[in-house]
Amino acid sequence: MNGLARFRASRAQHAATRDGEGEAWPRVVAEARSLADALPDLLVEARQVAMTVNAGWHGRRRSGSGENFWQFRPFIAGEPVMRIDWRRSARDNHLYVREREWEAAHTVWLWADLSPSMAFRSDLSSTLKRDRALVLLLALADLLAETGERIGIPGLRRPVADRHAAERIAAALSHIGTPESLPDPRDIRRFSDVVLIGDLLDPLDQTLDWMRKVAASGARAHLVMVLDPVEESFPFSGRTEFLDPETGFRLTSGKAEAWRTAYADRLAAHRDAISDVARRAGWSFLVHHTDRPAAEPMLALHSRLSGVLLGGHAGGGR
Incomplete structure (x- = not known):
């Protein structure tokens, strides 16, 4: 292995075992397949985290009067009926909502990395990286829904203002197919924000390419790097023995401590x-370790998103 130059292979340390305990890997696979079973409990935990920071989260919805028309879009079940534009809907017997420009500026895309390497927990932490990422995503969805923001999951759920967004997102995630580390950037547009939560340990060129595509779209991102303490x-x-959960690649070191500095x-x-590209794009970037409380990154995201959604997209990084 070429050191940590290729981070997909370097993720082998996520499933590292010592003294012949290689049988731990099947348990990691089993945990990765337990997403649907874990989601109800994670949703409860997310609600508790959201309540912790909710006192400082002020509503950001503005009156639609005087704002510029943006576009018509189909009405989505669960939205308030008062948002329907009945005149436009009468033209072809379909229900439409009149979107205004401020609504487009308050679209938030959420994404959690659910790939196999996230299904890891060392003895130094009480939670899987995957579960912490999901708790942060669902807690943020809950907070944003309370203030009327439009929330979506790229490739999985279109942005919509829905007070029950966290529950609906949890239901959608329980049926997810092959998990991807990074979301498809094609649906991400100008006047939107993206919150990406994952270990960000994919090959560096792949991550930076995704970041540049999102930056070119005019969107703004907030990156949360979730790491286990042993990482x-x-x-x-x-x-x-180190095992890469993504590829199954195995590597054995006779003296692992010799690799520590490199x-x-x-x-x-x-x-x-990653931090440098984020800074130059005017994005925020933070690192969170799973042995720390989930409320810590939530408070940081609260502060950064509040500033963005209240003050618009002008300005530098946070």
């Missing part, structure tokens, strides 16, 4: 490269 400290020593340097360089 920072690399506490392995002696003979250690690993830390490459991880720092990987993170710095």
